[in-house]
Amino acid sequence: MDSSSEASSMAQGLGIVRLVANREKCGRQLLGVSQLASELDMEQSRVSRLTKELCELGLLERVERGPFRTGPRFFGLAAALNTGWVRESRSELEALVASFGLRSRVSVREGFRVILLRASSNDAVPGSFVKPGMVTPVWCTGSGRALLWDDQQPAVRALLQGVNFIGVGGPGAAHSPQEVAELLDRDRARGFIVAEEEFEHGVYELAVPVRGAEGSILAALSVLGSRAEINSNTNDIARALTAAAERLRSHEGRDRDAGRKGLAS
Known part of the structure; x- marks a missing residue:
């Protein structure tokens, strides 16, 4: 499946x-x-395939062969959008737009899939598939590798074992778990992710992990643009992303402290 057909499936x-x-x-x-x-107005066979995948993701559920209803993952995403750090991410995304003119996103991981939580105001046009809940591969996106930042080679290979890499992504996409692990090793050495045409032709993505107060990775913060836009200002963009990720981490810490106080009262 090429990136255009995958985008159609997502939409x-x-x-x-x-x-x-x-x-x-x-x-x-x-x-x-x-x-x-x-x-x-879709083919029944296509709806059958897509609903099966949506049920596997937990966005839909179905009892036996009855009607579909929203699944637990759908409500988890909805709940996540109401937490303080995700609310604050809106202003961080728009600040990145104002500073660099680049599209920006906050994403989380579900297995080997990346799920979009929030996108900047310039990241979509009417009818676009770029909406909260959009699913992309973890192995050929900058946000995906940022979400795998703490995973060493054995964990990456175990996660991606059996994944079909053929025909997915752009010309820079990895084609094996080993290639993904090697790209991660390269990225860790410089402190941030740069994905060069890995998901879409002509699109470069720079990403960093967003950590929670206790250090685990909550999400990925990324910007997307052309090669010239990313390469001309890489270090400044990386510093801005890292600072934004730290601010989101502090918001998550306050959320956690508020929750503990609520439980204690």
């Missing part, structure tokens, strides 16, 4: 999730595969 998958969530929210009758296909 259609998000359309399915939105339809299911909206019907559930409004108390309307829930739908099965054939009804979803009719509502969205």
